[in-house]
Each structure stands twice: as C-alpha cells, then as structure tokens.
Amino acid sequence: MRGDGAKLAQKLLPQVAMLSFLSPGEIEAISHRGEIESVNDGDVLITEGEIGNTLFLVLQGNVAISRDGFRLAVSEMGSVVGEISLVDSGKATATVTAIGSVMVFRISRENFETLYSNKNFVRAILKGLAAKTREALARDVGNLHRIEGLRDTFGRYVSKAVLDDILSSSDPESLLSGRLANATILFSDIRNFTSFSEHLSAADMIGLLRDYFGRMVPLVTKHNGYINKFIGDALLVLFNLPVAYANSAIEAAQTAIEMSQSLDEMNADRRERGKPAISIGIGIHVGEVIAGNIGSVERMEYTVIGDNVNLCSRLEGLTKHYGVRVLISEALREKIGQHFLIRPIDLVIVQGRQTPTRIYELCGAMSSARDAEVSMCQQYEEALNLYFARRWRDCAKKISQSKLLANDNPATVLRHRCEGFLKEPPPQNWNGAFAIGKK
Incomplete structure (x- = not known):
C-alpha cells in the first residue's frame, strides 16, 4: 500500500487489539503489506469450506461469524478473521459476512508469510489463535445436538471414551448445565515462559509449544482428562467432569507423573539439539466446583469456577517457591495416598484464603519408588x-x-x-x- 492508504492504515491498525503492543515501526511495516477496503452489508469476506488465502483486520464496523448456517458470534471493530486457515493452509472453518458498512485491512497469503520474520506479529497471531481455539471449543460443547461437529472439535481435547459417554447420555445437555460437582482439577504451567520466550525466535517459540503440547495433551486424554482451557502456555484439566468416572483422582495423579517423565524426555531431546531445557509446575486438587456453560448467547464456554479451582492454581504457583514439580492438596492425598509416594511439604496460608492448607509433593508411583x-x-x-x-x-x-x-x-x-x-x-x-x- 502506498500514499494516503498506508497513512490511514498506520492510523487505524493500532486499534486492532492484538496489534496494540506493536511499535510504530512494526505497524508501518504491516501497513505496506495490505490494502484498506470498504465492504457493504451482506458482503461475504470468507466462505466456509474454501481454502483461506486472506487475513482481514476489522478497522470499522462488525462482521458475523457463521457455520452451517448458524451465527456463532459477532466480531467487532478491532478483531481479526481468517488467520486460522492461513496458518494451517486449510479450509475456512466459518463464513464471515459484513454487518452494515465495514472497513477492513486485507492481507494476502503472500504478504502474510513475509511478516513471519516479525516476532511480535507472530506472537500476536498465536494469542489470537489460542483465544479462538478456546471459543470454538466452548461453542461446540454448548451445542451437543450437533454431534458430528462436536466429535471433530471437542474430540481433540478429551478422550474418545469420555466423548462417547457425553454423546450417549439420555440428556447430554444436562451434563453441561450449571451445577455443583466434585472434580479433580489439574493445573500446569511452563515456568517463566514470558521471559523465556523473549529469547526465542518466532519459529523456535512455535516449535517449542507444538512439541510441548504434542507430548502433554495425549497423556491427559489417555487418562480420561478433559482439557478445559489452554491459557497461553498453561493447561487447566478436569477429571470427573463433564461425566463422572471412578478413580479420577488416581488418573489425575498418574497424568502428572507421566507429564513429568515426558518433560524429562523432551528436555533431553532439546539438550541434544543445543536448546535450553524448560521447567513446569503442576498443581492438583479435588473438591466441589460450579461447572457448566457460562457466557452469553453469542459466546458460551463450559468451565468451572469456585474456591477449589483457585486453590489448584495456587498449588501450581507454589511449586516454584518449593522447587518441586508437582504439589497436591490434602484432599487429593487422602484419595490416592496408598498408590503413590507422597511427602508432606508445608502448612501454608495461600493468597485469598484464611484457612491453612496442608500441601504435599507427589513424588511418583509407590510401585516404582526407590x-x-x-x-x-x-x-x-x-x-x-x-x-x-x-x-x-x-x-x-x-x-x-x-x-x-x-x-x-x-x-x-x-x-x-x-x-x-x-x-x-x-x-x-x-x-x-x-x-x-x-x-
């Protein structure tokens, strides 16, 4: 883009939320890699099922996101559409239509690929993709009557056994409605990932996360865990929800042990390639939570909330303080103690709580303990x-x-x-x- 168009783009692009942290120089570079276009009400920007070749940044107005004829969401000014099919070179997963008069900034595939060298731009795209992955998962969980769509999307984050139990339930939607439920919660996080990633190239950062999640996610689904959220480099995993399972506490503990073992293997591979090792923390707790679809008509997400969820997050955070990989609560220890080598670590008052909490380290399976x-x-x-x-x-x-x-x-x-x-x-x-x- 040249002349007045580039100047206008430089003025409007910073209002796109995911680009707001880019420098003026980076914004200027992007402004020369696309074109500003005005589209009318009802104009189709992206068609579901077609190979995606264009990224659109919505500068003014709103666009509708639809799939199979159903409107899923409305993306407002400052949003981004089309990046998923550009990144994976696949077919568009939804149709995007203008609502009223809309101004967009169009970036072609060729120009998009030239921006890969901009680390901050790639990070912005990754954050946007992570957010949309969570939104897409929540929408599919909230519409269980669309069984095939649920199998394609939700099935990547939960074991086939759990998914089949949801779909075969006489009232599957009741499983996702708001209710009090007992759950085993596992929270994991890569330590110091923000500062760690600053020293990585965009390609290395993408490769690291792909390798890490590629190893960890199968372990979760193997033990009937449900990945409720990807939060950047973190995972929130539920056991015993949305459907109840026997031995869910033991399954969660075994998942943590295998995640730790898998991380050791991953770090060994990284060292052989001259790359730095990474560290993770894992917290596990069991208790009553509020579970169900939460949100609005346009955006629903199956999630869990409550003090026990917060405590699990605190346990993960304490792993760094004590220099251990897995910390568990007393409630979990009481359910799994005879099967695992566990030691008491401390009695603590965590942030946001008045009552002291006994914390324990999950050291490994008792059967293999030295x-x-x-x-x-x-x-x-x-x-x-x-x-x-x-x-x-x-x-x-x-x-x-x-x-x-x-x-x-x-x-x-x-x-x-x-x-x-x-x-x-x-x-x-x-x-x-x-x-x-x-x-």
Missing part, C-alpha cells in the same frame, strides 16, 4: 515435625546432617526458615502455618 526416595521422604517428614514442634534448631541440624536432604529444595526452604525463626521467632499462638503472599 529405597533412597522413600528414605528421603521419611527424613524430610521427621524434620518437618520438628519444625511444627518449634524445635527449629533440631530441624535445621537434621537437614544439614542428612546426605539425602543435602540437595533437596523443600528441605533447603525449611532450613532457611528455621534459621530465620531462631533469630526472630513467630508469636506464641503460631499454628505452624506460613503465609504465602504471592500466587
């Missing part, structure tokens, strides 16, 4: 009991003299805390709980 691992867990628990008894000097001494605890991260955290309490003890009414100020 003697040294079992002994280390026992020695740590003995030290922790000394800590709760206010015998901080004895606790610190036991940790310092133990070869098994010498390089153990939770033991180091506990020893440092004991050393601090020796200098400045907590009040006499201290109940053993330690307040954690951050997620």
Whole structure:
C-alpha cells in the first residue's frame, strides 16, 4: 500500500487489539503489506469450506461469524478473521459476512508469510489463535445436538471414551448445565515462559509449544482428562467432569507423573539439539466446583469456577517457591495416598484464603519408588515435625546432617526458615502455618 492508504492504515491498525503492543515501526511495516477496503452489508469476506488465502483486520464496523448456517458470534471493530486457515493452509472453518458498512485491512497469503520474520506479529497471531481455539471449543460443547461437529472439535481435547459417554447420555445437555460437582482439577504451567520466550525466535517459540503440547495433551486424554482451557502456555484439566468416572483422582495423579517423565524426555531431546531445557509446575486438587456453560448467547464456554479451582492454581504457583514439580492438596492425598509416594511439604496460608492448607509433593508411583526416595521422604517428614514442634534448631541440624536432604529444595526452604525463626521467632499462638503472599 502506498500514499494516503498506508497513512490511514498506520492510523487505524493500532486499534486492532492484538496489534496494540506493536511499535510504530512494526505497524508501518504491516501497513505496506495490505490494502484498506470498504465492504457493504451482506458482503461475504470468507466462505466456509474454501481454502483461506486472506487475513482481514476489522478497522470499522462488525462482521458475523457463521457455520452451517448458524451465527456463532459477532466480531467487532478491532478483531481479526481468517488467520486460522492461513496458518494451517486449510479450509475456512466459518463464513464471515459484513454487518452494515465495514472497513477492513486485507492481507494476502503472500504478504502474510513475509511478516513471519516479525516476532511480535507472530506472537500476536498465536494469542489470537489460542483465544479462538478456546471459543470454538466452548461453542461446540454448548451445542451437543450437533454431534458430528462436536466429535471433530471437542474430540481433540478429551478422550474418545469420555466423548462417547457425553454423546450417549439420555440428556447430554444436562451434563453441561450449571451445577455443583466434585472434580479433580489439574493445573500446569511452563515456568517463566514470558521471559523465556523473549529469547526465542518466532519459529523456535512455535516449535517449542507444538512439541510441548504434542507430548502433554495425549497423556491427559489417555487418562480420561478433559482439557478445559489452554491459557497461553498453561493447561487447566478436569477429571470427573463433564461425566463422572471412578478413580479420577488416581488418573489425575498418574497424568502428572507421566507429564513429568515426558518433560524429562523432551528436555533431553532439546539438550541434544543445543536448546535450553524448560521447567513446569503442576498443581492438583479435588473438591466441589460450579461447572457448566457460562457466557452469553453469542459466546458460551463450559468451565468451572469456585474456591477449589483457585486453590489448584495456587498449588501450581507454589511449586516454584518449593522447587518441586508437582504439589497436591490434602484432599487429593487422602484419595490416592496408598498408590503413590507422597511427602508432606508445608502448612501454608495461600493468597485469598484464611484457612491453612496442608500441601504435599507427589513424588511418583509407590510401585516404582526407590529405597533412597522413600528414605528421603521419611527424613524430610521427621524434620518437618520438628519444625511444627518449634524445635527449629533440631530441624535445621537434621537437614544439614542428612546426605539425602543435602540437595533437596523443600528441605533447603525449611532450613532457611528455621534459621530465620531462631533469630526472630513467630508469636506464641503460631499454628505452624506460613503465609504465602504471592500466587
């Protein structure tokens, strides 16, 4: 684009939400890779089923998103359409039609591909794709009568067994209506991904996430988990929802163990290729949640909310503080304890809660636990009991003299805390709980 058209594009493009963080120079570069067009009410920008060759940025007005003749959503000024079929070189998944007079910025496939070198532009497209993936999944879950569409979309995020149970239910929609339900919740996150990704090229960042999710998602579905949300590099997984399953707590714990093992394999592959390893944290909790389709007529999402969901997120956040990979709640430990090697880690007051929470590390399956691992867990628990008894000097001494605890991260955290309490003890009414100020 040249002249006045490019200047107008430079003025209007920053109002597109996903481009708002780009620099003026990056906006200018994009402005020369497309054309501003005015379209009339009812004009079709994208046709469902056709190979996508164009990306549209909506600069003024609204467009309707429809599939199979049903309107799914209305995209407003500042939205982006057409990027999914451009990225995967596939057919358009929906029809996009102008509502009233609309001004768009059209980018062809050829020009779109020249922008791949712009890391921030690629990141913006990825964020948009992640958001639309969540929206598409929620829409399909909210319309179970469209069974084939549900199989194609929802089936990628839940095991076939769970999907078949949903579809074979006498009243499948009741499974997705608002209700109180008991669920096992697993939350995982790549640690420090934002700062980590700043040092990656766009291609490396895409490759990393593709490799990571490609390994983790099959493990979730293998154990009848339902991926409720992709939140950037994070996963929110539900077990026992939308349909109830026996042993869902055990399935969740086994999923976490296999995710940890898979990450070790992935990092070994990355090191062989001269790439840095990544770390993850996993939190698991079981409890009552509010589950169901939430949103408006135009945008519905099956999700879970409640204090127990928040606690699971806090558990994941604490893995970084204690230097462990998997933390679980006491409620989960009571359901799975005999099957897994578990050690108590601490009694904490997490952000947003008044009641202390006992947290535990999920170390592995009991059947494959080594003697040294079992002994280390026992020695740590003995030290922790000394800590709760206010015998901080004895606790610190036991940790310092133990070869098994010498390089153990939770033991180091506990020893440092004991050393601090020796200098400045907590009040006499201290109940053993330690307040954690951050997620």
